[in-house]
Amino acid sequence: MKANKRVASVALMLGLFGSALVGGASMAQATGGYSCSNGLANVVTCNNTVAGVPVTLIVTGNRTLNGNEIGILQNNLNNTAVNVTAIKNSVFNTYASFNPTVIIKKINVCIASVCS
Structure with a gap:
Protein backbone atom coordinates (compact mmCIF):
# COMPACT_ATOMS: atom_id res chain seq x y z
CA MET A 1 0.00 0.00 0.00
CA LYS A 2 2.85 2.42 0.79
CA ALA A 3 4.44 1.74 -2.59
CA ASN A 4 1.21 2.64 -4.39
CA LYS A 5 0.91 5.95 -2.51
CA ARG A 6 4.52 6.80 -3.27
CA VAL A 7 4.10 6.00 -6.99
CA ALA A 8 0.93 8.08 -7.10
CA SER A 9 2.68 11.00 -5.38
CA VAL A 10 5.60 10.87 -7.82
CA ALA A 11 3.20 10.67 -10.76
CA LEU A 12 1.24 13.66 -9.44
CA MET A 13 4.41 15.70 -8.96
CA LEU A 14 5.64 14.83 -12.47
CA GLY A 15 2.25 15.78 -13.90
CA LEU A 16 2.28 19.14 -12.10
CA PHE A 17 5.87 19.77 -13.17
CA GLY A 18 4.97 18.96 -16.80
CA SER A 19 1.99 21.32 -16.63
CA ALA A 20 4.21 24.09 -15.31
CA LEU A 21 6.66 23.55 -18.19
CA VAL A 22 3.92 23.65 -20.80
CA GLY A 23 2.37 26.74 -19.21
CA GLY A 24 5.76 28.44 -19.00
CA ALA A 25 6.54 27.67 -22.63
CA SER A 26 3.20 29.06 -23.76
CA MET A 27 3.72 32.19 -21.76
CA ALA A 28 7.24 32.73 -23.14
CA GLN A 29 5.99 32.23 -26.67
CA ALA A 30 3.18 34.75 -26.23
CA THR A 31 5.46 37.47 -24.84
CA GLY A 32 8.50 36.67 -26.97
CA GLY A 33 10.26 38.90 -29.43
CA TYR A 34 13.80 39.37 -30.63
CA SER A 35 16.56 37.57 -28.80
CA CYS A 36 20.06 38.48 -30.00
CA SER A 37 23.44 36.94 -29.27
CA ASN A 38 27.03 37.06 -30.47
CA GLY A 39 28.07 34.27 -32.76
CA LEU A 40 31.33 33.39 -34.46
CA ALA A 41 33.40 35.70 -36.68
CA ASN A 42 31.76 39.00 -35.67
CA THR A 49 9.89 34.00 -31.66
CA VAL A 50 6.68 35.84 -32.58
CA ALA A 51 7.04 37.01 -36.18
CA GLY A 52 9.71 34.50 -37.26
CA VAL A 53 11.86 37.19 -38.91
CA PRO A 54 15.53 36.42 -38.22
CA VAL A 55 18.12 39.20 -38.49
CA THR A 56 21.85 38.59 -38.91
CA LEU A 57 24.41 41.37 -38.48
CA ILE A 58 28.05 41.22 -39.51
CA VAL A 59 30.08 43.65 -37.41
CA THR A 60 33.20 45.19 -38.97
CA GLY A 61 36.49 44.53 -37.24
CA ASN A 62 37.42 42.10 -34.51
CA ARG A 63 34.52 43.08 -32.24
CA THR A 64 31.68 41.44 -30.41
CA LEU A 65 28.77 43.34 -28.88
CA ASN A 66 28.54 43.69 -25.12
CA GLY A 67 25.38 42.93 -23.16
CA ASN A 68 24.22 46.55 -23.15
CA GLU A 69 24.64 46.87 -26.94
CA ILE A 70 22.74 43.65 -27.53
CA GLY A 71 19.98 44.67 -25.09
CA ILE A 72 19.47 48.01 -26.84
CA LEU A 73 19.36 46.26 -30.23
CA GLN A 74 16.74 43.78 -28.98
CA ASN A 75 14.56 46.57 -27.55
CA ASN A 76 14.77 48.59 -30.77
CA LEU A 77 13.99 45.58 -32.96
CA ASN A 78 11.01 44.69 -30.77
CA ASN A 79 9.61 48.19 -31.38
CA THR A 80 10.14 48.10 -35.17
CA ALA A 81 7.65 47.25 -37.90
CA VAL A 82 8.23 43.90 -39.56
CA ASN A 83 9.64 45.03 -42.90
CA VAL A 84 13.18 44.94 -44.24
CA THR A 85 13.73 48.70 -44.55
CA ALA A 86 12.43 49.48 -41.05
CA ILE A 87 14.55 46.72 -39.48
CA LYS A 88 17.73 47.82 -41.29
CA ASN A 89 17.12 51.47 -40.36
CA SER A 90 16.54 50.44 -36.74
CA VAL A 91 19.87 48.62 -36.64
CA PHE A 92 21.79 51.54 -38.16
CA ASN A 93 20.07 54.05 -35.87
CA THR A 94 20.79 51.87 -32.84
CA TYR A 95 24.54 51.96 -33.37
CA ALA A 96 24.95 55.44 -34.92
CA SER A 97 26.13 57.07 -31.69
CA PHE A 98 27.79 54.18 -29.85
CA ASN A 99 31.26 54.62 -28.42
CA PRO A 100 33.36 52.66 -29.24
CA THR A 101 31.86 52.77 -32.70
CA VAL A 102 29.96 49.75 -33.96
CA ILE A 103 30.15 49.53 -37.75
CA ILE A 104 27.71 47.09 -39.30
CA LYS A 105 29.16 45.65 -42.50
CA LYS A 106 26.08 43.73 -43.60
CA ILE A 107 22.52 43.08 -42.41
CA ASN A 108 20.50 40.08 -43.56
CA VAL A 109 16.78 40.16 -42.83
CA CYS A 110 14.73 37.11 -43.81
CA ILE A 111 10.97 37.39 -44.28
CA ALA A 112 9.05 34.39 -45.64
CA SER A 113 12.29 32.65 -46.68
CA VAL A 114 13.41 35.67 -48.73
CA CYS A 115 16.58 37.28 -47.36
CA SER A 116 17.88 40.70 -48.23
Whole structure:
Protein backbone atom coordinates (compact mmCIF):
# COMPACT_ATOMS: atom_id res chain seq x y z
CA MET A 1 0.00 0.00 0.00
CA LYS A 2 2.85 2.42 0.79
CA ALA A 3 4.44 1.74 -2.59
CA ASN A 4 1.21 2.64 -4.39
CA LYS A 5 0.91 5.95 -2.51
CA ARG A 6 4.52 6.80 -3.27
CA VAL A 7 4.10 6.00 -6.99
CA ALA A 8 0.93 8.08 -7.10
CA SER A 9 2.68 11.00 -5.38
CA VAL A 10 5.60 10.87 -7.82
CA ALA A 11 3.20 10.67 -10.76
CA LEU A 12 1.24 13.66 -9.44
CA MET A 13 4.41 15.70 -8.96
CA LEU A 14 5.64 14.83 -12.47
CA GLY A 15 2.25 15.78 -13.90
CA LEU A 16 2.28 19.14 -12.10
CA PHE A 17 5.87 19.77 -13.17
CA GLY A 18 4.97 18.96 -16.80
CA SER A 19 1.99 21.32 -16.63
CA ALA A 20 4.21 24.09 -15.31
CA LEU A 21 6.66 23.55 -18.19
CA VAL A 22 3.92 23.65 -20.80
CA GLY A 23 2.37 26.74 -19.21
CA GLY A 24 5.76 28.44 -19.00
CA ALA A 25 6.54 27.67 -22.63
CA SER A 26 3.20 29.06 -23.76
CA MET A 27 3.72 32.19 -21.76
CA ALA A 28 7.24 32.73 -23.14
CA GLN A 29 5.99 32.23 -26.67
CA ALA A 30 3.18 34.75 -26.23
CA THR A 31 5.46 37.47 -24.84
CA GLY A 32 8.50 36.67 -26.97
CA GLY A 33 10.26 38.90 -29.43
CA TYR A 34 13.80 39.37 -30.63
CA SER A 35 16.56 37.57 -28.80
CA CYS A 36 20.06 38.48 -30.00
CA SER A 37 23.44 36.94 -29.27
CA ASN A 38 27.03 37.06 -30.47
CA GLY A 39 28.07 34.27 -32.76
CA LEU A 40 31.33 33.39 -34.46
CA ALA A 41 33.40 35.70 -36.68
CA ASN A 42 31.76 39.00 -35.67
CA VAL A 43 28.24 37.77 -36.45
CA VAL A 44 25.26 38.72 -34.29
CA THR A 45 22.08 36.73 -34.75
CA CYS A 46 18.64 37.90 -33.68
CA ASN A 47 15.74 35.48 -33.76
CA ASN A 48 12.13 36.54 -33.39
CA THR A 49 9.89 34.00 -31.66
CA VAL A 50 6.68 35.84 -32.58
CA ALA A 51 7.04 37.01 -36.18
CA GLY A 52 9.71 34.50 -37.26
CA VAL A 53 11.86 37.19 -38.91
CA PRO A 54 15.53 36.42 -38.22
CA VAL A 55 18.12 39.20 -38.49
CA THR A 56 21.85 38.59 -38.91
CA LEU A 57 24.41 41.37 -38.48
CA ILE A 58 28.05 41.22 -39.51
CA VAL A 59 30.08 43.65 -37.41
CA THR A 60 33.20 45.19 -38.97
CA GLY A 61 36.49 44.53 -37.24
CA ASN A 62 37.42 42.10 -34.51
CA ARG A 63 34.52 43.08 -32.24
CA THR A 64 31.68 41.44 -30.41
CA LEU A 65 28.77 43.34 -28.88
CA ASN A 66 28.54 43.69 -25.12
CA GLY A 67 25.38 42.93 -23.16
CA ASN A 68 24.22 46.55 -23.15
CA GLU A 69 24.64 46.87 -26.94
CA ILE A 70 22.74 43.65 -27.53
CA GLY A 71 19.98 44.67 -25.09
CA ILE A 72 19.47 48.01 -26.84
CA LEU A 73 19.36 46.26 -30.23
CA GLN A 74 16.74 43.78 -28.98
CA ASN A 75 14.56 46.57 -27.55
CA ASN A 76 14.77 48.59 -30.77
CA LEU A 77 13.99 45.58 -32.96
CA ASN A 78 11.01 44.69 -30.77
CA ASN A 79 9.61 48.19 -31.38
CA THR A 80 10.14 48.10 -35.17
CA ALA A 81 7.65 47.25 -37.90
CA VAL A 82 8.23 43.90 -39.56
CA ASN A 83 9.64 45.03 -42.90
CA VAL A 84 13.18 44.94 -44.24
CA THR A 85 13.73 48.70 -44.55
CA ALA A 86 12.43 49.48 -41.05
CA ILE A 87 14.55 46.72 -39.48
CA LYS A 88 17.73 47.82 -41.29
CA ASN A 89 17.12 51.47 -40.36
CA SER A 90 16.54 50.44 -36.74
CA VAL A 91 19.87 48.62 -36.64
CA PHE A 92 21.79 51.54 -38.16
CA ASN A 93 20.07 54.05 -35.87
CA THR A 94 20.79 51.87 -32.84
CA TYR A 95 24.54 51.96 -33.37
CA ALA A 96 24.95 55.44 -34.92
CA SER A 97 26.13 57.07 -31.69
CA PHE A 98 27.79 54.18 -29.85
CA ASN A 99 31.26 54.62 -28.42
CA PRO A 100 33.36 52.66 -29.24
CA THR A 101 31.86 52.77 -32.70
CA VAL A 102 29.96 49.75 -33.96
CA ILE A 103 30.15 49.53 -37.75
CA ILE A 104 27.71 47.09 -39.30
CA LYS A 105 29.16 45.65 -42.50
CA LYS A 106 26.08 43.73 -43.60
CA ILE A 107 22.52 43.08 -42.41
CA ASN A 108 20.50 40.08 -43.56
CA VAL A 109 16.78 40.16 -42.83
CA CYS A 110 14.73 37.11 -43.81
CA ILE A 111 10.97 37.39 -44.28
CA ALA A 112 9.05 34.39 -45.64
CA SER A 113 12.29 32.65 -46.68
CA VAL A 114 13.41 35.67 -48.73
CA CYS A 115 16.58 37.28 -47.36
CA SER A 116 17.88 40.70 -48.23
